[in-house]
Amino acid sequence: MDTKDLSKRILVNIGGSQNVNNATHCATRLRITVKDEAQINKDKIDGLDGVLGSVNSGGQFQIIIGQNVGHVYEAFSAELEGTSDKVEKKEVIEASEDKKKSVFSNILDTITGIFTPLLPAITAAAMIKTLLVLLDLFHLIDPTGGTYKVLTFAGDTAFYFMPVLVAFSASLKFKLNPYLGALMGLILIHPSFVTIVADKNPINLFGFLPVTLANYSSTVIPVMLIIWIASYVDRYADKFCPEAVKFFIRPLVTFFVMIPLALVVIGPLGYLVGIGLENVIDAIQAHAIWVLPLIFGALSPIFIMTGMHYAITIPLVLQSISSNGFDMLGIGFLVANIAQGGAAFAVGRYAKTTQVKSLAYSSGFTALLGITEPALYGVNLKYKKPFLAVMIAGGISGLLAGILSVKRMTFAPTGLTTLPIFIDPANPWNLIFAILASVLSFILAFILTTAFIYKDNHLQKELGGK
Numbered sequence: 126m127d128t129k130d131l132s133k134r135i136l137v138n139i140g141g142s143q144n145v146n147n148a149t150h151c152a153t154r155l156r157i158t159v160k161d162e163a164q165i166n167k168d169k170i171d172g173l174d175g176v177l178g179s180v181n182s183g184g185q186f187q188i189i190i191g192q193n194v195g196h197v198y199e200a201f202s203a204e205l206e207g208t209s210d211k212v213e214k215k216e217v218i219e220a221s222e223d224k225k226k227s228v229f230s231n232i233l234d235t236i237t238g239i240f241t242p243l244l245p246a247i248t249a250a251a252m253i254k255t256l257l258v259l260l261d262l263f264h265l266i267d268p269t270g271g272t273y274k275v276l277t278f279a280g281d282t283a284f285y286f287m288p289v290l291v292a293f294s295a296s297l298k299f300k301l302n303p304y305l306g307a308l309m310g311l312i313l314i315h316p317s318f319v320t321i322v323a324d325k326n327p328i329n330l331f332g333f334l335p336v337t338l339a340n341y342s343s344t345v346i347p348v349m350l351i352i353w354i355a356s357y358v359d360r361y362a363d364k365f366c367p368e369a370v371k372f373f374i375r376p377l378v379t380f381f382v383m384i385p386l387a388l389v390v391i392g393p394l395g396y397l398v399g400i401g402l403e404n405v406i407d408a409i410q411a412h413a414i415w416v417l418p419l420i421f422g423a424l425s426p427i428f429i430m431t432g433m434h435y436a437i438t439i440p441l442v443l444q445s446i447s448s449n450g451f452d453m454l455g456i457g458f459l460v461a462n463i464a465q466g467g468a469a470f471a472v473g474r475y476a477k478t479t480q481v482k483s484l485a486y487s488s489g490f491t492a493l494l495g496i497t498e499p500a501l502y503g504v505n506l507k508y509k510k511p512f513l514a515v516m517i518a519g520g521i522s523g524l525l526a527g528i529l530s531v532k533r534m535t536f537a538p539t540g541l542t543t544l545p546i547f548i549d550p551a552n553p554w555n556l557i558f559a560i561l562a563s564v565l566s567f568i569l570a571f572i573l574t575t576a577f578i579y580k581d582n583h584l585q586k587e588l589g590g591k
Contacts, residue, residue: 128193131175132200135188138173140164142205150198151241151435152538153498155188158234162186178502182433185234191499192491233433238298239349240439243290247443250283251537255545258534262548287443288313288341288348295349299356305376306352309383313341313348313392330385337393343447345440346402347395351387358382403448406441410453415527421457422523422566423516426465426501442536455533455546456559460522460566462540466492467518467570468511469500475578477589493567495540510577510584511570518569526562531555 136142139159146158159165165186170179175197177189190197257276260266266273283290289310296306312318321328322338330336341347362378363371409416421428421438428434438454445452469489476482481504488499505511532555533539537546541563549555578584 128175128196128200129203131173132197132204134173135170135176135197135201136204138166138169139186145205148198148201148205149238149241150190150194151244153189153191153194153496155190155194155198155201156185156237156241157188159186177499178506180430182230182233185237189498189502192496235298236440237435239291239294240435242294242297244435246283246290248537250280251535251546252543254280254535255537255543255548258548258550259545262550284343284443284447286310286314287343287345287447291345292348292352295352296356299353301352301356301359302376305359305379306355308380309351309355309387310348312384312387313344330389334385334389336388337396339393339396341392341396343443344396344399345443346399347392350395351383351391354386354391355379355383358386399444402441402444406445406453407449414453414530415524417453418457418460418523418527418531419520420523421454422460422464422526423457423520425458425461425519426497426505426512426515429497429501430506439536442533446533446536451532451534451549452536453527453532455536455539456526456531456562457519457523459533459539459547459559460526460562461515461519462492462495462497463563463566464515464518464522464570465497465500465505466490467567468515468574469504470567471514471571471574471578472504472508472511472588475575475585475588481588493541495538495543508584508587510581511574514570514573514577517573518566521569522562522566525565526558529554529558529562531558531562 135155136145139145139157140161141164144159144161144164146160148155148157150156162181165181167179167181170176170188175190175193177191179186179188181187253276257266257273257280261268261273289307292306292310293303295301296303319340319342321336322340325338327338328336339347359375359379362375362382366374366378406417425434428437438458442452442454445454466489469485469492473482473485473489476485485500485504488503491497492500501512505515531547532549533546534549534555535546537543539546544556544559544563547556547559578588
């Protein structure tokens with residue numbers, strides 16, 4: 126695939142550079158914020174060689190490329206920079222659209238825009254923690270040695286300093302100076318404040334404002350709200366500060382106003398929201414532990430298809446892992462990903478043309494590794510019945526895994542290569558049950574897809590049969 130040619134064709138069919146506000150990418154998608162959605166020629170884009178499909182979700186036009194998306198993004202950015210209408214290139218999409226979006230679309234766009242750039246850092250830290258568990262499990266490392274201690278705090282770093290990472294990313298999203306935003310995140314986990322919280326000694330700000338003693342490490346909701354409000358405070362400060370002293374007065378005003386707001390009002394409010402979310406998750410897990418794995422096992426293909434998977438899951442997962450040390454959503458995504466692979470393999474087995482067979486097997490393999498979009502858009506959704514098989518297999522396997530209380534112990538993408546994230550030192554059966562649920566999901570998806578193919582003459586013809 127010629128990425129330069131593909132990027133040119135994409136640009137032409139979204140209305141040219143003058144119709145692009147911003148662009149970024151995740152693991153498989155080129156995500157573009159456009160000014161006028163009416164100028165997008167979706168059918169032409171979907172038909173391009175190298176494009177698996179597209180979806181308009183959360184205020185973004187998302188083009189599914191697959192694992193080559195990074196190269197396409199670089200070529201696309203180069204095309205934008207080469208035009209007379211320069212477009213700001215950032216890792217995070219800013220909400221600067223001319224058209225008003227719905228509140229729901231704005232929320233999805235915001236959460237996705239904040240967390241997508243953080244995934245490499247979160248995943249790296251999570252895999253370090255997983256590696257440490259493996260080394261300890263097989264007695265390949267001394268738990269009292271220096272290496273163990275270094276890897277332990279290295280793996281914990283991204284999660285402990287999550288408010289800082291989120292603050293920086295949210296600042297880019299809300300158009301606040303990211304370093305000022307990071308400073309606000311650092312306030313929440315400053316050692317002095319952490320000590321005050323640990324000592325449980327109530328303190329007042331300015332003598333009359335009670336500071337809520339909350340542990341903000343690893344939290345995400347409080348700092349998102351803080352940065353959102355800070356962006357408005359900063360704009361007002363910019364508007365009213367005299368030009369001669371704006372350079373130092375503007376950040377001072379923003380920071381000084383936000384200190385009491387963050388520690389007395391917004392931070393505690395966000396903390397309570399997080400606690401409420403945690404209580405809901407705990408209640409579900411206490412009374413019907415199978416619900417979340419069932420829902421996400423069956424419906425994650427739809428979440429991925431609509432581009433909502435990051436916005437819906439990341440805050441939930443981080444909150445759950447921070448509070449409980451595990452989450453129950455991960456196993457749902459694992460069995461759903463494996464089901465995508467099983468269905469695609471069934472299509473490949475029956476397909477008569479080399480092109481379809483090759484696409485089905487290759488995309489099925491990547492789905493088993495956790496990258497499902499090629500199988501989802503290139504095979505299973507395209508032929509419809511395999512997509513149904515994926516949802517059924519994922520739901521049944523998720524239900525079984527939920528009944529068996531399979532937990533994901535740290536955050537990371539789910540696939541065969543990341544199965545160690547299901548290793549629970551206190552319960553060796555956790556990983557075994559995760560593997561069993563995955564095997565069941567693959568077999569069910571494969572059998573169901575095969576059955577659907579044999580019963581559907583039209584589908585047989587689509588796959589090259591007579």
